[in-house]
Amino acid sequence: MSETSVESLVEELLERSDSELDERVRDLELERRRVEAELALAAGEIDRRRSYLDDGHRSLKAYLRATCNYSDAEAARVGRLTTATGSIPGVAEALRGGRIGIPQANELAVAHANKRVRERLVDFAPMLLELAERLSFREFRTCVERFVMLADLDGAHRDLGESIENRRARVVNLNGSLHLDGNGGDPLVNVELEAIFQYFCELEYDADVAARRAEHGDRADEYPLPRTAAQRSYDAFVAIMRGALANHQAGRSAPAAEPVVNILTDHRTWAAILAEAGLAPDSNLAGEHIDPFTGLTSPDDLLDELMADPDGLASRRCETSTGQVLHPHVVLRAALAGHIRRAVLGADGLPINLGRKVRVFTGAARDAAKLLAVQCDHLGCGLPAELCQVDHSVGWSDGGRTDQVNAGVECGGHNREKHRKRWRTRRDVHGRIHTIRADGTIMLPVGVRPPVFPDEPRNEPPAAIPPDVERTIDSWVDDTSCDIERRCRSLRRTAIRHATTLDGLDTGALIRHLRMPVPAAVDPGHCTPISTTEPPVRD
Numbered sequence: 001m002s003e004t005s006v007e008s009l010v011e012e013l014l015e016r017s018d019s020e021l022d023e024r025v026r027d028l029e030l031e032r033r034r035v036e037a038e039l040a041l042a043a044g045e046i047d048r049r050r051s052y053l054d055d056g057h058r059s060l061k062a063y064l065r066a067t068c069n070y071s072d073a074e075a076a077r078v079g080r081l082t083t084a085t086g087s088i089p090g091v092a093e094a095l096r097g098g099r100i101g102i103p104q105a106n107e108l109a110v111a112h113a114n115k116r117v118r119e120r121l122v123d124f125a126p127m128l129l130e131l132a133e134r135l136s137f138r139e140f141r142t143c144v145e146r147f148v149m150l151a152d153l154d155g156a157h158r159d160l161g162e163s164i165e166n167r168r169a170r171v172v173n174l175n176g177s178l179h180l181d182g183n184g185g186d187p188l189v190n191v192e193l194e195a196i197f198q199y200f201c202e203l204e205y206d207a208d209v210a211a212r213r214a215e216h217g218d219r220a221d222e223y224p225l226p227r228t229a230a231q232r233s234y235d236a237f238v239a240i241m242r243g244a245l246a247n248h249q250a251g252r253s254a255p256a257a258e259p260v261v262n263i264l265t266d267h268r269t270w271a272a273i274l275a276e277a278g279l280a281p282d283s284n285l286a287g288e289h290i291d292p293f294t295g296l297t298s299p300d301d302l303l304d305e306l307m308a309d310p311d312g313l314a315s316r317r318c319e320t321s322t323g324q325v326l327h328p329h330v331v332l333r334a335a336l337a338g339h340i341r342r343a344v345l346g347a348d349g350l351p352i353n354l355g356r357k358v359r360v361f362t363g364a365a366r367d368a369a370k371l372l373a374v375q376c377d378h379l380g381c382g383l384p385a386e387l388c389q390v391d392h393s394v395g396w397s398d399g400g401r402t403d404q405v406n407a408g409v410e411c412g413g414h415n416r417e418k419h420r421k422r423w424r425t426r427r428d429v430h431g432r433i434h435t436i437r438a439d440g441t442i443m444l445p446v447g448v449r450p451p452v453f454p455d456e457p458r459n460e461p462p463a464a465i466p467p468d469v470e471r472t473i474d475s476w477v478d479d480t481s482c483d484i485e486r487r488c489r490s491l492r493r494t495a496i497r498h499a500t501t502l503d504g505l506d507t508g509a510l511i512r513h514l515r516m517p518v519p520a521a522v523d524p525g526h527c528t529p530i531s532t533t534e535p536p537v538r539d
C-alpha cells in the first residue's frame, strides 16, 4: 500500500463504487484509531522509563516535540492521551478496538487532567465509554460536562463565581476596524445575550429576504441575498447598540429580557437541587438520607445514584435547550426569580402525548419534542432543533402515535429526503433515533455496535393525578402566610406532580405527609438557599 504512488492511488479510487469508497474511509478511520492508541501506549512506556532523558529532553512533551516535530498543542494533546490511556480503564482498549474515536478519547483525557474529578472518572469510565460509542460527539461532550459538573460541584461553583467576578467586555475601534471581545459573566446572562444576538441576526435575515422579494418578485429564490451572513451579523450588532441608545434616551429602562432561553432539568436533578438548597427535606428522623419526594432512602449524591443507572448520564438534564450545562445553583436561582421557562422532563414517560387523537405535532407537543432534541435527528446534521420540523418516527399511516416517544425532530431538508428515499426512523432502547435505509441497513458511525430496538414502542401515557390529590397539594401550597415559603412550596409542587405521574409516587402517603402540621416557627433563613450565588451588585 505504501509503495503505491499517490497518482495510482487516485486512479484506483476513481474506479471504486460508492459503497467501496465508504468502506475505505471506514477502514482508514479504524486504522487511525488503532495507531493512535498504540502511539499513546508506546509514549506511555517511554514516560514510565523516562528514556526521553537519553537525548536530553526534560519531559515527554519535549520528547514528542523533538521526535515528531509536534506543535505545543499537539504534544500536550498526545501527552494527555498517554496519561489517560494509562490511567482510565478501558480507554486504550476502546480506542484500539475502534469502538470510540480519537476526539472522544481526547475528551476523556481532558476530563482526566482535572485533578478534582479524576478519581470519580475511573468509576464512571465504563459508562462514559459506552456513551462515547452510542452518542454523537456533541451529545457525548455534553455528558462529560454533566459528569464533570456533578463530580465537582464545589469546583464548578468556584469557577462560576470566578467567571462572574472576572467578567468583562470590550468594544474598540483599532485603526478603523471593530474589535469585539468579552469573557466570563453569569451563564444565564450569557445565554440571554447569545439568544438576543441571534434574534437580531434573524431580523436582518428577514429584512434581506423581504428586500430580495421586493426586487425580484416570484423569482426571488433564484437570486442571492443582498448581504452575507457575516455582514448581517455585523449589522445586527449595530442595530442592537443603536436600539439600546434610543431606548435609553427615551427613558426606557432595560429590565432582564422576557425568557428567551429554555432551561431543562429532569425531576431527579430538580429534586436534588431543592433538597440541597434546604427547600425539601433530605433526611428522615433517623438521619438517613431520603429522596425528598418519595421519602425512600437514597444515595446522598447525584453521581452515586447515576452509578446504578447506565442511561442516567445521558438522560440527566441541567442545562439550556441549546446544550449549555448549568450549575444547579444557576437553575435554582433562575427558577426562584421566575425568569425561566421551565420544562421538567420525566425519566420514563414524557409529559405531552396526544396518542391517535391528533395527527400532527402542534403546540405544546411540538415544543416538548423540540426541547428534547438539541439538533436534527439525522446522523451528522448539526442544525439546531429550534429550526427543525417535528414528525412521526413510525408514520401516522403505519399506526404511529402522536406521542413524544414517536416524535422525530428533523430539519426540512432531511425530512423531505427521508420521504423521497423511503428511509424509516426508529428509536432504540436508549431512546436514540436511528435512520434505516430503504434496503433495511441502519446508518451508523464506524466501529459502533448495532443498536437494540424495543419489541414494542412504550406508548402508555403517564397516569393522571386524581383531582382530590391535586386539591390537597394546592391547598398545602397556599396554606402558609410566608411569601418565600409559598414560593418554595410552589416549586416543590411541580416536582411532586412529576414524581406522582411518572414514578407512581404513593399518593396516600403523600397526602398524609402534606397534612402533617408544620413545625412551629419556620426559620425564615431556611428558605433563602442561594446567598452564595447572588449575582454581584452592578456598579
Ligand SMILES: [Zn+2]
Pocket: 376, 377, 378, 381, 382, 383, 410, 411, 412, 413, 414
Ligand atoms: Zn438535518
